[in-house]
Amino acid sequence: MGQVLTLKRRQNLIGWLFIVPASVLIFIFYFYPIVRAALLSFQTGVGVNLQYAGLFNYQRLLADNVLKTSITNVFIFLIIQVPVMLTLALILASLLNDPNLKFRGFFRTALFLPCATSLVSYAIVFRSLFALDGLVNFVLTSLNIVERPINWIGNPWTARALIIIALTWRWTGYNMVFYLAGLQNIDRSIYEAALIDGASGFTRFTRITVPLLKPIILLTSIMSTNGTLQLFDETMNLTNGGPANATLSVSVYLPAVLPVFTKVRLCRGHLLCDLCHGGCTLFHPNEGG
Amino acid sequence: MIRRRLANVFKYVFLFAAALLSIFPLLWMAVSATNSSVDVVTGRLLPGTYLLENFRKLAETHNIGLAMWNSFRNALAATAASLVVCSIAGYGFEIYYDKGKDFLMRILLLSMMIPFAAIMIPLFMMVGKMGLLNTTTAFVLPTVSTAFLIFLFRQSARYFPPDIIEAARLEGMSELGIFFRMYVPIMRSTYVTAGIITFMNAWNSYLWPLIIMQSKDSIVMPLLISNLIAGYVTDYGMVMLGVTLSVLPTVIIFLLLQNSFAEGILSSMR
Numbered sequence: 221m222g223q224v225l226t227l228k229r230r231q232n233l234i235g236w237l238f239i240v241p242a243s244v245l246i247f248i249f250y251f252y253p254i255v256r257a258a259l260l261s262f263q264t265g266v267g268v269n270l271q272y273a274g275l276f277n278y279q280r281l282l283a284d285n286v287l288k289t290s291i292t293n294v295f296i297f298l299i300i301q302v303p304v305m306l307t308l309a310l311i312l313a314s315l316l317n318d319p320n321l322k323f324r325g326f327f328r329t330a331l332f333l334p335c336a337t338s339l340v341s342y343a344i345v346f347r348s349l350f351a352l353d354g355l356v357n358f359v360l361t362s363l364n365i366v367e368r369p370i371n372w373i374g375n376p377w378t379a380r381a382l383i384i385i386a387l388t389w390r391w392t393g394y395n396m397v398f399y400l401a402g403l404q405n406i407d408r409s410i411y412e413a414a415l416i417d418g419a420s421g422f423t424r425f426t427r428i429t430v431p432l433l434k435p436i437i438l439l440t441s442i443m444s445t446n447g448t449l450q451l452f453d454e455t456m457n458l459t460n461g462g463p464a465n466a467t468l469s470v471s472v473y474l475p476a477v478l479p480v481f482t483k484v485r486l487c488r489g490h491l492l493c494d495l496c497h498g499g500c501t502l503f504h505p506n507e508g509g
Numbered sequence: 510m511i512r513r514r515l516a517n518v519f520k521y522v523f524l525f526a527a528a529l530l531s532i533f534p535l536l537w538m539a540v541s542a543t544n545s546s547v548d549v550v551t552g553r554l555l556p557g558t559y560l561l562e563n564f565r566k567l568a569e570t571h572n573i574g575l576a577m578w579n580s581f582r583n584a585l586a587a588t589a590a591s592l593v594v595c596s597i598a599g600y601g602f603e604i605y606y607d608k609g610k611d612f613l614m615r616i617l618l619l620s621m622m623i624p625f626a627a628i629m630i631p632l633f634m635m636v637g638k639m640g641l642l643n644t645t646t647a648f649v650l651p652t653v654s655t656a657f658l659i660f661l662f663r664q665s666a667r668y669f670p671p672d673i674i675e676a677a678r679l680e681g682m683s684e685l686g687i688f689f690r691m692y693v694p695i696m697r698s699t700y701v702t703a704g705i706i707t708f709m710n711a712w713n714s715y716l717w718p719l720i721i722m723q724s725k726d727s728i729v730m731p732l733l734i735s736n737l738i739a740g741y742v743t744d745y746g747m748v749m750l751g752v753t754l755s756v757l758p759t760v761i762i763f764l765l766l767q768n769s770f771a772e773g774i775l776s777s778m779r
Binding site: 231232234235236237238239241242243245246249250251252253256257260312315316323326327329330331332333334335336337338339340341342344345346347348349350351353354355358359389393398421426446449450452453456457470471481 | 520521523524527528531532534535537538541549551552594597598600602604606613617620624625628631632635650651654656684685691709716730731733734737743748749756762763764767771773
C-alpha cells in the first residue's frame with residue numbers, strides 16, 4: 221500500500237515537472253507584463269525616470285480626441301463589418317453543406333484560401349488593387365461606372381469601406397469553416413422533414429440552420445469582435461490610419477503615440493493598452509472558462 | 510419546378526462569384542508579379558515576361574534573401590520550441606490530472622484574453638533589458654508557450670489510450686520515455702495541426718517584429734513587404750513579386766495540408 225502511494229506521488233510530481241516550464245513562461249510573458257502595464261498606467265516620466273502620477277494619465281486620455289476618434293472608428297468597423305461577414309459566411313456554409321452540390325471541394329478551397337495569406341500581404345494587395353491608378357479604378361472608369369477614378373484611401377468613407385471589404389475578404393472563409401463544422405452536427409432528417417412539409421430554402425435557413433447554429437454564431441461573433449477591436453495590420457498597411465485619422469484603430473494609434481520608446485512618455489501608451497484590454501474583456505465574458 | 514431550377518442556377522452563380530472574388534486578388538497578385546508596373550495598373554490579366562526584371566529590381570533594392578531566411582529561421586524556431594513545451598505540458602495536464610493542475614490550467618486559459626497590444630510595451634522593455642533586441646530568441650520567447658496550444662494537446666491526450674501507458678509502465682519505461690516514445694508518434698496528426706498553426710502565425714507575425722527587429726540584418730518578410738509600399742512611386746510589379754514570395758510558403762502549406770488546417774481551427778472550439 222505504502223509503495224503504491226509513493227509511486228502515485230512520484231508520478232504526480234513528474235506531472236508537475238511536465239507542466240511547469242510552459243506555465244512559468246505564460247506567467248512571465250503574459251501575466252507579469254499585464255500587471256506591469258497596469259502599474260505603469262499610474263506613472264509618468266521619460267524613459268526609466270518614472271514617478272507615480274495618480275490618475276493623471278487617465279485624465280489625459282479622457283481629453284484625447286484622437287483616441288476617441290480611433291475608438292469610434294473601431295466601432296464603425298465592428299457594427300458594419302462583423303454582421304455582414306457573418307451573414308455571408310453563414311449563407312455560404314449552408315449552401316456548401318448540400319451533399320449533392322457539384323464542385324464542393326473547389327468552392328471550399330477557394331473560399332478558404334484567403335485565410336492562408338498574411339495580414340500584411342493581403343493589405344498590400346488590396347491597397348494596390350484599390351490605388352488611385354489601380355485595377356479597380358481602371359475597370360470602373362473603363363466601364364463608365366464612375367467618371368473619375370475614386371480616391372479610395374483619400375476619402376474617409378471610401379477608406380472605411382475599403383477596410384471593410386478587405387476584412388470581409390480575408391475572414392469570411394475562416395468563419396465559414398466553423399459554420400460548416402456546426403452544420404455537420406445537424407441531423408439531415410430535420411431538413412428532409414422540412415422539405416416534405418414544403419418549407420422553402422429561405423424558411424429552412426431561418427427556422428432550422430440559424431437557431432441550431434446559435435452557439436457557434438455566438439462564438440464567431442465573439443472572435444470577430446475581439447479581432448476587430450485589436451485591428452492593426454490592415455489599418456496600418458492599407459490606409460495607415462488615414463485620411464485624417466478616419467480609419468485609425470486603437471492598436472495603430474498606440475505605436476503612433478510611441479514612435480521611439482525612449483523619447484516619448486511611456487505611460488500614455490500604457491493606459492491606451494489598458495483601455496484596449498478593458499474593451500476586450502468587456503466583450504469576452506465567457507472566454508477561458 | 511422552373512422556380513426550383515432557377516434557384517439552383519442562382520445558387521451556382523452565387524457560389525462561383527464568391528469563389529472568384531476569393532481567388533481573384535491572389536491570382537492577380539501572382540500574375541502581376543510577372544508584369545511591368547504599367548501593365549499591372551492598366552489591368553493586364555495575363556502572365557507577362559517581367560518576372561526576372563521584377564526580381565532583379567527587388568533584389569537590388571531590398572535584401573529579400575535575408576528577410577526570407579530570417580523569417581524561416583524565426584518561424585521554425587518558434588514552431589519547434591512551442592511544440593516541445595506545449596505538448597509536454599498538455600500531456601502533463603491530462604495524464605496526471607488532479608485538482609491543482611486543473612485550477613492552474615484555468616488560470617493559464619485566462620492569458621488568451623490578454624490582447625498583444627496591451628503587453629507589447631512591457632514585453633519590449635523586458636526583452637530590451639535582457640539585451641535580446643534583433644534576435645530570434647526575442648522573437649520566439651513571448652509565443653513559446655501559449656494556452657491555446659497547451660489546450661489543444663490536452664484535448665488530444667484525452668484520446669490517448671490509458672492501457673498503453675499502463676503497459677509501458679509495467680515494462681519499466683520512464684514517464685518521459687512514455688511521452689516521447691508512445692505519445693509523440695501516436696499523436697502525429699495533432700503535431701502537424703499545431704505545427705501549421707504556429708508556423709503560419711510566426712511567419713505572418715508583424716507587430717512584434719516591427720518593434721524588436723530594429724537592425725537591418727534582422728528584417729523579416731512582413732516588415733520588408735510593408736516597406737515596399739513606403740515610397741512615393743510604387744513599382745507594382747516589384748511589390749506584387751515581393752508579396753507573392755511572402756505568401757507562397759503559407760499558401761503551399763495550406764494547399765498541401767488543407768484538412769489539418771481546418772481541423773486546427775476547429776479544435777479550438779471543441
